[in-house]
Amino acid sequence: MKGLIKKDLLNLASYKTTLLILIIFCGIGVIGSSVNIAPLVICTIIGMISLSTFNYDEIAKSNKFILALPLTRKEVVLAKYILAITGIILGGILGIVLTLLVVNIMNIIRPNDLLSINYQSLFINALSGMFGISLIQAIQIPSIYKFGAEKGRIQMFVIIFLVIILIAGAGFLITNLGLNINTQEITNFLNKYGIIILIISMILMYTISYKISSKIFLKKDF
Amino acid sequence: MENAIEIKNLSKQYLGFNLDKISFSVPKGSIVGLIGENGAGKTTTIKAILNIINAEGSIKIFGKDNQKDEKEIKENLGIVLDDSFLSEYLTAKGVNSIMKSFYKNFDAKKYFAYLEEFKIPLNKLIKDFSSGMKMKLKIATAISHDPKLLILDEATSGLDPIVRKEILEIFRQFINEDGNHSILLSSHITSDLEYIADYIVFIHEGKIVFNLETAELLENYGIIKCSEEDFLKLKKEDYIRYKKEKYQVEVLVANKNAILKKYKFKVIDKPRLDEIMLFYVKGEK
Numbered sequence: 001m002k003g004l005i006k007k008d009l010l011n012l013a014s015y016k017t018t019l020l021i022l023i024i025f026c027g028i029g030v031i032g033s034s035v036n037i038a039p040l041v042i043c044t045i046i047g048m049i050s051l052s053t054f055n056y057d058e059i060a061k062s063n064k065f066i067l068a069l070p071l072t073r074k075e076v077v078l079a080k081y082i083l084a085i086t087g088i089i090l091g092g093i094l095g096i097v098l099t100l101l102v103v104n105i106m107n108i109i110r111p112n113d114l115l116s117i118n119y120q121s122l123f124i125n126a127l128s129g130m131f132g133i134s135l136i137q138a139i140q141i142p143s144i145y146k147f148g149a150e151k152g153r154i155q156m157f158v159i160i161f162l163v164i165i166l167i168a169g170a171g172f173l174i175t176n177l178g179l180n181i182n183t184q185e186i187t188n189f190l191n192k193y194g195i196i197i198l199i200i201s202m203i204l205m206y207t208i209s210y211k212i213s214s215k216i217f218l219k220k221d222f
Numbered sequence: 223m224e225n226a227i228e229i230k231n232l233s234k235q236y237l238g239f240n241l242d243k244i245s246f247s248v249p250k251g252s253i254v255g256l257i258g259e260n261g262a263g264k265t266t267t268i269k270a271i272l273n274i275i276n277a278e279g280s281i282k283i284f285g286k287d288n289q290k291d292e293k294e295i296k297e298n299l300g301i302v303l304d305d306s307f308l309s310e311y312l313t314a315k316g317v318n319s320i321m322k323s324f325y326k327n328f329d330a331k332k333y334f335a336y337l338e339e340f341k342i343p344l345n346k347l348i349k350d351f352s353s354g355m356k357m358k359l360k361i362a363t364a365i366s367h368d369p370k371l372l373i374l375d376e377a378t379s380g381l382d383p384i385v386r387k388e389i390l391e392i393f394r395q396f397i398n399e400d401g402n403h404s405i406l407l408s409s410h411i412t413s414d415l416e417y418i419a420d421y422i423v424f425i426h427e428g429k430i431v432f433n434l435e436t437a438e439l440l441e442n443y444g445i446i447k448c449s450e451e452d453f454l455k456l457k458k459e460d461y462i463r464y465k466k467e468k469y470q471v472e473v474l475v476a477n478k479n480a481i482l483k484k485y486k487f488k489v490i491d492k493p494r495l496d497e498i499m500l501f502y503v504k505g506e507k
Contacts, residue, residue: 003323
């Protein structure tokens with residue numbers, strides 16, 4: 001299994017410079033307009049990159065070769081999830097670190113126009129980014145195993161589009177139907193349990209997703 | 223004789239294709255050539271042996287079940303697949319660090335010695351390699367953990383004759399290294415198998431047409447080119463297949479010396495493997 005993760009990391013290393021430039025520019029750009037969104041964006045980029053390892057596999061048709069090696073099919077699937085989850089955690093951490101770094105540098109450069117950081121919302125935004133991308137990964141990975149990376153990419157855009165429509169639709173309904181929602185109560189609840197709910201949801205999503213992927217991969221012919 | 227691979231009644235159904243209860247074995251220390259046209263069932267057979275596809279039937283490798291003892295068996299297998307490898311975006315050096323994690327016995331020294339022998343660059347991306355270089359890298363990767371059995375799917379296809387010869391020599395070297403080494407090699411290039419294989423298994427439309435020793439095929443088999451009148455004198459049990467051409471009848475026989483003694487034919491040609499295949503597929507009995 002170590003070999004599989006190594007293979008994916010070496011694959012990704014082939015565009016490390018592009019990645020670095022992308023993160024730095026994105027980080028600076030986002031921090032310029034809103035400090036707290038930076039970790040969310042950076043985490044999303046890194047999370048998506050770990051999914052791109054499936055494309056490398058598809059180009060080299062590597063699954064056939066990998067299954068001829070002394071590995072079990074479960075190990076092959078598990079390696080992908082370890083990489084995906086590690087990517088998200090690293091993305092979150094990198095998002096926060098990079099934001100702090102850029103904000104401090106900018107504050108040194110522009111002492112008259114200081115940027116302030118709200119640590120709690122920085123952390124919550126990083127976690128929200130992690131949650132969003134883990135939701136996409138949890139749906140995408142089994143789907144890629146079933147239909148292939150090419151179709152999976154189209155499907156990902158459809159999922160993101162649907163999620164946006166769903167959220168916008170819910171917002172529209174709430175405002176237009178004149179529903180009386182106690183937002184204060186919801187905010188209090190989320191402040192108290194939001195982080196735990198997000199973390200538990202992520203664990204659950206990955207567990208279910210892994211089980212489905214394993215089931216698909218165990219039966220699949222290559 | 224002990225077998226490295228033993229296949230019994232292997233079947234697999236796809237839409238429009240049926241691998242139909244095929245059975246054959248790869249004796250230890252030998253090279254078995256799996257031959258057949260594109261889509262005959264060679265790759266499906268190899269995939270079933272490697273447990274890459276689910277198929278019916280019994281497959282034993284080193285006397286063990288290919289599914290129950292999969293991991294243990296695969297430690298001793300070297301695999302070369304024509305259209306599949308780790309990645310195109312790795313270097314030969316990177317392949318070493320990955321393969322070390324897969325095989326307990328992966329010998330980096332041996333691997334780099336092969337790369338040097340094959341003139342493979344260490345830090346160039348595989349996608350920029352020529353077809354011959356890619357194949358040589360795959361072979362170096364497959365034999366550097368000292369496997370007992372090499373399984374090669376179309377390892378010489380798409381390569382020029384010089385590189386093909388070099389690669390066949392590598393296989394010969396692998397077999398000569400140790401009496402326990404065996405090879406199962408699929409190809410549709412008949413001359414390669416004539417050159418290297420001890421046994422030929424001919425698959426056609428998902429069925430085994432023949433499974434014979436190469437020496438027997440090439441030395442004892444013969445092609446008679448005669449008139450229809452002379453052909454009619456031949457007893458049915460004395461020939462395998464015949465083909466009616468425009469001016470003559472061509473007949474494939476199994477024991478040319480016996481036929482020469484029994485009938486008055488002056489010349490019986492030595493057949494090539496592709497000619498024998500054509501007789502089996504296109505000829506009549």
